[in-house]
Amino acid sequence: xxxxxxxxxxxxxxxxxxxxxxxxxxxxxxxxxxxxxxxxxxxxxxxxxxxxxxxxxxxxxxxxxxxxxxxxxxxxxxxxxxxxxxxxxxxxxxxxxxxxxxxxxxxxxxxxxxxxxxxxxxxxxxxxxxxxxxxxxxxxxxxxxxx
Amino acid sequence: xxxxxxxxxxxxxxxxxxxxxxxxxxxxxxxxxxxxxxxxxxxxxxxxxxxxxxxxxxxxxxxxxxxxxxxxxxxxxxxxxxxxxxxxxxxxxxxxxxxxxxxxxxxxxxxxxxxxxxxxxxxxxxxx
Numbered sequence: 001x002x003x004x005x006x007x008x009x010x011x012x013x014x015x016x017x018x019x020x021x022x023x024x025x026x027x028x029x030x031x032x033x034x035x036x037x038x039x040x041x042x043x044x045x046x047x048x049x050x051x052x053x054x055x056x057x058x059x060x061x062x063x064x065x066x067x068x069x070x071x072x073x074x075x076x077x078x079x080x081x082x083x084x085x086x087x088x089x090x091x092x093x094x095x096x097x098x099x100x101x102x103x104x105x106x107x108x109x110x111x112x113x114x115x116x117x118x119x120x121x122x123x124x125x126x127x128x129x130x131x132x133x134x135x136x137x138x139x140x141x142x143x144x145x146x147x
Numbered sequence: 148x149x150x151x152x153x154x155x156x157x158x159x160x161x162x163x164x165x166x167x168x169x170x171x172x173x174x175x176x177x178x179x180x181x182x183x184x185x186x187x188x189x190x191x192x193x194x195x196x197x198x199x200x201x202x203x204x205x206x207x208x209x210x211x212x213x214x215x216x217x218x219x220x221x222x223x224x225x226x227x228x229x230x231x232x233x234x235x236x237x238x239x240x241x242x243x244x245x246x247x248x249x250x251x252x253x254x255x256x257x258x259x260x261x262x263x264x265x266x267x268x269x270x271x272x273x274x275x
Contacts, residue, residue: 041225052264058198138180145183
């Protein structure tokens with residue numbers, strides 16, 4: 001960015017972050033993608049410190065893991081699985097679209113114009129199905145089989 | 148122009164780190180969060196978080212390497228994403244530079260803490 005380039009104000013501020021207006025479902029997925037990303041990042045930072053408790057041996061590790069079996073932490077973990085599954089699969093969708101996949105071939109802009117949104121929508125549906133599958137498997141394991 | 152080039156570089160690494168995190172975290176999910184369904188890399192059986200399973204993975208060179216790569220990729224991807232969200236507030240150049248330096252310092256500190264633990268755990272005895 002050159003020094004002469006004009007900086008534009010985000011006049012909507014935080015509303016600009018969170019508001020999707022009439023831009024369609026993809027715009028709202030973009031907001032959820034970011035919220036999930038920030039949530040997973042906060043969890044990940046805490047997870048680094050939690051995982052590091054290994055260095056103190058089983059005397060510390062086992063009691064802490066016992067505390068983690070509390071339903072509050074289980075629900076928290078479920079939210080992390082949901083956040084991760086959504087963010088990861090939506091992220092793959094965004095990368096594919098960025099690379100020009102699943103948006104259709106470029107065409108002459110002849111009226112009536114066609115939007116690539118409809119072309120790429122099946123990818124969104126596939127992403128949602130895979131995320132749901134991952135959430136169901138992770139949630140089932142967490143609530144009925146896992147630790 | 149130089150700033151633009153480094154932004155493209157930052158963004159490219161962000162995408163690469165995202166793909167690395169996707170692959171490695173997917174395996175992490177299968178090992179830790181689907182242990183009841185799959186039970187992989189848990190030689191002692193039971194929960195993936197039972198001490199014997201945890202220390203088995205921690206003493207493995209393969210898992211130690213994977214943990215460090217995942218740590219670096221996830222921190223980079225996460226903090227670049229956070230930086231992008233903050234930049235969208237239309238911040239002044241000086242504030243942007245401050246945020247960039249701050250996320251690098253926080254990221255490198257967290258990475259160092261994680262790497263230290265991954266190496267220090269090698270000396271922890273498996274019995275427990």
